[in-house]
Amino acid sequence: MKSASACSSSAPVRMTSPAPPATARTTHASACRILPNLTKNPGDGIGFAAWPAYRVSNGQMWGMQQRLNDCYRQQRFPYPGFASDATVALGVYLGVNSQGSRLCCPGHQALIDQEKPS
Amino acid sequence: LPAAPRRPVPLTSTRRLPHIVKSSFRDEGIVKASVLDTDETNKACSAADVAGKPLDEKTAKAIEAANMKTIKWPSNGKFLGSWQEGEKLAQSGRGLTWTDDAKTPNGGNCYNCHQIDKKEISFGTIGPSLYNFGKLRGVSDPNSPASKAMVEYTWGKIWNAKAYNACSNMPRAGHMGIMTEAQVADLVALLLDPKSPVNQ
Numbered sequence: 416m417k418s419a420s421a422c423s424s425s426a427p428v429r430m431t432s433p434a435p436p437a438t439a440r441t442t443h444a445s446a447c448r449i450l451p452n453l454t455k456n457p458g459d460g461i462g463f464a465a466w467p468a469y470r471v472s473n474g475q476m477w478g479m480q481q482r483l484n485d486c487y488r489q490q491r492f493p494y495p496g497f498a499s500d501a502t503v504a505l506g507v508y509l510g511v512n513s514q515g516s517r518l519c520c521p522g523h524q525a526l527i528d529q530e531k532p533s
Numbered sequence: 534l535p536a537a538p539r540r541p542v543p544l545t546s547t548r549r550l551p552h553i554v555k556s557s558f559r560d561e562g563i564v565k566a567s568v569l570d571t572d573e574t575n576k577a578c579s580a581a582d583v584a585g586k587p588l589d590e591k592t593a594k595a596i597e598a599a600n601m602k603t604i605k606w607p608s609n610g611k612f613l614g615s616w617q618e619g620e621k622l623a624q625s626g627r628g629l630t631w632t633d634d635a636k637t638p639n640g641g642n643c644y645n646c647h648q649i650d651k652k653e654i655s656f657g658t659i660g661p662s663l664y665n666f667g668k669l670r671g672v673s674d675p676n677s678p679a680s681k682a683m684v685e686y687t688w689g690k691i692w693n694a695k696a697y698n699a700c701s702n703m704p705r706a707g708h709m710g711i712m713t714e715a716q717v718a719d720l721v722a723l724l725l726d727p728k729s730p731v732n733q
Contacts, residue, residue, distance in 0.1 A: 487558075491629045493568060494561030501557035 456512050460519030463509040467520050476521060479506045561631035574600060578700035593699040600696035603708050604689045612684045612721050613675050619723030620730070622716055623649050629711065639711050641720055646703070649723065650730040659702060667725040668732040675725045687721050 451457035457464075467478045470485070477485075483502050487495050495502050543549075558566050571579070574596050581588045588596070625640025627633065644653055646660035666687075672680045690697055692707030706712040712720070723729050 488630050488632065491564065491568070493558040493564050493566040494631055495558055496556075499557035500553045504553070 453509055453512060456514070456516055459517040461516070463506075463513040464516045464518050465520070469521060479509075563629070563633060563635050564631045574695055574699065581700060588699055596699040597696055600693045600699075600705070600708070601689070604692045604696055605707060605714070606685075606688065607714055607718060611718060612688050613726060614715060614718030614720075614722045616719070616722040616726040616729035616731070618716075619719035619721070620650060622712075622719055623723060624653070639716075641706060641712060641716070643720070651733075652730065663724060664731060666731055667727065667729070672725050672732075673727055675727075680725075684721065684725060687724055688717060691717050691720050 451461045453462045463479070466482050467476050468482075469475070470477045470482070480497055480502060483505060484495055484497075487493075554569060555566075558569060560566050577588060577592060577596060587593075622641040623643035625638075626642040626645060628637045628639030643649060643663075644656045646657040648656045648658075648662040648664050651664050667675070667683075670683050672683050674680060675684050686697075690703075691712070693705045694701040694703035695705055704711060706720075707714070707717050724731055726732070
């Protein structure tokens with residue numbers, strides 16, 4: 416994952432990664448409308464690259480484990496154990512698929528701004 | 534001779550999958566881990582998905598026939614209930630999660646995948662549009678003999694979609710105990726009642 420923001424509308428120059436997919440500039444909010452296909456790289460700030468995040472209508476920041484937990488809940492699945500093999504494997508799969516995409520998560524922009532030469 | 538050391542099964546081996554699934558999920562609230570023990574239909578369709586090619590015609594037909602046998606037809610002979618109740622069910626995505634209790638009435642969550650009433654603009658597109666479902670199929674009087682086949686198909690499709698399309702993505706609402714008979718009748722009315730907003 417690159418340390419550049421995918422959250423800002425004026426997307427910074429990508430460092431070294433493949434040509435951006437059509438969805439590259441889709442922000443987190445609009446990505447919720449059309450569910451991304453996570454079996455391949457969904458692009459900057461989408462899927463794995465969108466977490467941790469404040470879940471809609473939830474005041475706490477959720478990590479990938481919590482996001483997957485709610486995903487399974489809505490699928491009417493039984494309860495996935497925290498850090499269970501299935502959830503870790505799925506998280507790793509999503510992370511590997513997102514390789515090269517830019518992370519978009521709370522506090523990330525501030526971190527980038529801090530690193531910028533003034 | 535000492536026994537040869539057992540070669541560990543690689544983490545990526547599909548042989549490990551059943552164990553990984555078993556050890557990763559547990560009962561919670563009204564949801565039992567046993568829901569992951571899927572039936573022959575789901576197993577065949579999942580295997581086809583993994584293989585990346587659809588089921589062969591013969592297997593698909595056999596699965597459809599087996600699912601057709603599970604369809605429970607309305608015990609009171611009434612295929613159509615209230616379209617108003619059907620619309621509420623189509624809107625509701627409640628029920629059957631581990632945060633629901635057994636008393637939560639299940640919704641059909643139909644809009645999640647289908648367009649239905651044109652007034653509802655928030656709908657999914659995984660399934661086909663059902664707007665004008667009855668009108669397009671020429672159902673002007675659901676009680677007429679001419680409509681019988683379409684009325685039965687609509688009931689059967691909602692009860693067990695896989696009776697008509699082996700690997701349909703549509704949940705088997707009646708067969709899996711998601712919807713009651715009365716609820717299925719309300720959904721049939723939503724789709725086929727000439728007074729339903731679906732057919733305006």
